[in-house]
Amino acid sequence: MSDTQTLIENRPPSVAALFLERVAATPDAEAYRYPVPAASGEGPDEWRSLTWGQAAERVYAIAAGLIELGIESEQRVALASSTRVEWILADLGIMCAGGATTTVYPQTNADESAFILSDSESRVLIAEDAAQVAKAVERRGELPALTKVVVIDPAGAETGDWVITLAELEKRGTAYLEQHPELIKERVGAITREQLATLIYTSGTTGRPKGVRLPHDNWAYMARATASTDLISADDVQYLWLPLAHVFGKVLTSGQIEVGHVTAVDGRVDKIIENLPVVRPTYMAAVPRIFEKVYNGVAAKAREGGAAKYKIFQWAAEVAREYAKASQDSFRRTGTTSVPFALAAKHKAADALVYGKLREAFGGNLRACVSGASALAPEIGYFFAGAGIHILEGYGLTETSAASFVNPGEAYRTGTVGKPLPGCEVRIADDGEILLRGPGVMEGYHQQPEKTAEVLESDGWFHTGDIGELSADGYLRITDRKKDLIKTSGGKYVAPAEVEGQFKAVCPYVSNILVHGADRNYCTALIALDEPTILQWAADNGLEGKSYAEVVAAPQTVEMVDGYVKQLNEGLQRWQTIKKFRLLPRDLDVEHGEITPSLKLKRPVVEREYKGLIDEMYNGAREA
Incomplete structure (x- = not known):
């Protein structure tokens, strides 16, 4: 057995146990950096640090505070916040209490938030600010299981018996720990591999989202498996801005605990360009x-x-x-x-x-x-x-704890998602679908055994819904989503993501593109342009002062984009070519439900929203 296999197979039952080990090993080493806005509201942020020991003090206080509120093994605590250091501390606190984190995107509306809180039977909600608290207050009558709301940034939030601050929770927890000094060690020691750690709701393209049940062992495996690659080392500085409610962001916190490197945390996307020269990361995910x-x-x-x-x-x-x-x-x-x-x-x-x-x-x-x-x-x-x-593409799903494949360091191959992590098995089905099995695969969908049975076989093979090809030496290339493959009325198959990706490499003004053509005689496209870059182009081309909608409607804009579509078509097979396109009057966004918080296109939503434009491109046309 190799050293890597031994390390993975001898993993502890939980990341909570890993965290205790990390704190004991390097209590004075820097763990997290986080920004604090200038007191005046102007000027650059001040970056502060927490050592592993300082982080542990807060984590244990949060854990004890939750235990004092009555949180028991596997009981859910929801976390509705953007990416910030308190998200990580709260998540670790929930795990150290033996509870399970229900992740909620801060962009989620009150209706869907209430569904997630209700379906997960969350007992406590840790909310980022007054806006997140308001969603719970609005639907309080529908949430009988929710006994307490804890607010991280209380400005503007009405606190009292039902709503308390995170500072108050930590204060209570610290007092509780003084009476029960062995509490955290006992709780963490009692956690089993199979115990629920995280409930992540997938942002479904149709219907209600499904809760993916990820036990503690998934994260302990991910921590060891990602650390066993040459991707991260103890000397690294990671810049973490991805949404932690998404499995991709969450998995990055596990590997860091195993390795012990520094993570700079700031989820404000508009601050990325400003932060990079300050943080000077050695690696980041995006x-x-x-x-x-x-x-x-x-x-x-x-x-x-x-x-x-x-x-x-x-x-x-x-x-x-x-x-x-x-x-x-x-x-x-x-x-x-x-x-x-x-x-x-x-x-x-x-x-x-x-x-x-x-x-x-x-x-x-x-x-x-x-x-x-x-x-x-x-x-x-x-x-x-x-x-x-060097951009190392990786691959995984919420249902496989995010990281199933990643490109290996120097040997990475652009256009592939690399090789499977140690312990992950892969098989390509007869129809090209990628099947995965291993310690990263979910337990199942929360309270939906029939949905679980649709994708998870009794012997552990998970059906990803993605189509792919394996090279002779084990590199995986994803060709498309099984359900997204287009079959034209002429019987030809088109992988829309492939065509869309090629257009993004050709046209510097595109933000989003959706290729359509299922059961049609030819392919068309809906194209949304990137507002800052197209408005700059407009200013240089006689359209200065025009709004985005006016610019995209202008004939010279359509003509300019048409030139890039023709350039795209030169490199495509005849049946893949875009015969017609329409420019959208606004960019696609999360708020309208057209893209997920991880910026994936929701095809059915966009096609439904712009059905009129799509039909217009096919009216009376026969362009085979």
């Missing part, structure tokens, strides 16, 4: 939309600089892609990275002109980024790889 926005922003800035500057950028982007492809091909064949001399020379020149500035924008220390939640367009991945920002 979803493809972030890399697309950075790429489009850099391209748009180069265009603003005039024709010569834009030409240099286009040349440098092509060199980056060529260099990345040659490097990865060389490593695959020989185990070393070498490229032709002429290409290396061009790459050195492009690095001085373009890539160096891009790396500085990421803080200058970035060793690797992990991308997940949806597919990254390979051409965008190759661009960043060639620029020295």
